[in-house]
Amino acid sequence: MRVLVTGGCGFIGSALVRLILADRSELSVINLDALTYAGRLENLVDVADSDRYEFIRGDVRDENAVASLVARCDAVLHLAAESHVDRSIDSARVFFETNTVGTQVVLEAARRTDFGGPIVIVSTDEVYGDAPADSATHFDEDAVLRPSSPYAASKAAADLAALAMHRTFGLDVRIVRGSNSYGPRQYPEKIIPRFVTNLIRGERVPLYGDGSAMRDWLHVDDHARAILAVLDRGKAGRVYNASAGNERTNLELTRLILGELGQDDAMIERVADRPGHDRRYPLDSSRIAAELGWSPKAAWPEALAETVRWYAEHGDWWEHLGSP
Numbered sequence: 001m002r003v004l005v006t007g008g009c010g011f012i013g014s015a016l017v018r019l020i021l022a023d024r025s026e027l028s029v030i031n032l033d034a035l036t037y038a039g040r041l042e043n044l045v046d047v048a049d050s051d052r053y054e055f056i057r058g059d060v061r062d063e064n065a066v067a068s069l070v071a072r073c074d075a076v077l078h079l080a081a082e083s084h085v086d087r088s089i090d091s092a093r094v095f096f097e098t099n100t101v102g103t104q105v106v107l108e109a110a111r112r113t114d115f116g117g118p119i120v121i122v123s124t125d126e127v128y129g130d131a132p133a134d135s136a137t138h139f140d141e142d143a144v145l146r147p148s149s150p151y152a153a154s155k156a157a158a159d160l161a162a163l164a165m166h167r168t169f170g171l172d173v174r175i176v177r178g179s180n181s182y183g184p185r186q187y188p189e190k191i192i193p194r195f196v197t198n199l200i201r202g203e204r205v206p207l208y209g210d211g212s213a214m215r216d217w218l219h220v221d222d223h224a225r226a227i228l229a230v231l232d233r234g235k236a237g238r239v240y241n242a243s244a245g246n247e248r249t250n251l252e253l254t255r256l257i258l259g260e261l262g263q264d265d266a267m268i269e270r271v272a273d274r275p276g277h278d279r280r281y282p283l284d285s286s287r288i289a290a291e292l293g294w295s296p297k298a299a300w301p302e303a304l305a306e307t308v309r310w311y312a313e314h315g316d317w318w319e320h321l322g323s324p
Contacts, residue, residue, distance in 0.1 A: 007080030014043035092150035130278030183220035211251030219298030
């Protein structure tokens, strides 16, 4: 069985490719990636010579290229995306072009080539918008989509397009909405790698507002396992939330990182809050647990400590990138 992974050189995509090649001997991978700033060949250097792996440099918006690759494959795992909220606030267009139009190109390629396999769309918890920090609310898969940022809106639009293509054309579309992921090889614009690399450089960490915004932290390997569970056992037209049940305020997270690196609150720089900053993304992941048997394995805070150590020990991966 040959699987097309779009965005396979990115953070979650590369973890997924490594997991497939390590644990799923019956699968081979074609990786389509444009190698924009966050997609890096270094993320897959250890599997580049595998006879079950093929890398194609290309843009998910290229209709002919995508159609030719879809026609060669038995399944599609669609992860190619622009994902950084702050960048989407500064310049939204590329987010809609890549995330929304790119998804439509993948879906249309499947329709045009009579592709009959599953198409797993990797989405985000941010499509639901936020809930009050003191609320008991948890969003299930039927919750109303209320995205707050251009990034989240572009992903919500992609989800709706995918579900419409399932309804209209019968495409076997399945959607995974994961919570905030962390782990090695995440580009240092996201909070954990940025704070870790800043501190290693001796720089302070920029904490938005009072630090009360909450995120549910899911290890990237658990996220990859959720995607494969949806590929293996998910149902067409179905959405699956995947979270760790590991909600932490940004201030609590920051202090854990500071402690791992022997620092204290003196290294925190309070900065103006992000426009439209969501307070909390609480997911109900009971569906993926009950229907597909998935549950997270990584232990907190041990996995966070391992992540911090990875950046400390792999300066060659990030030092040349400079400060975000």
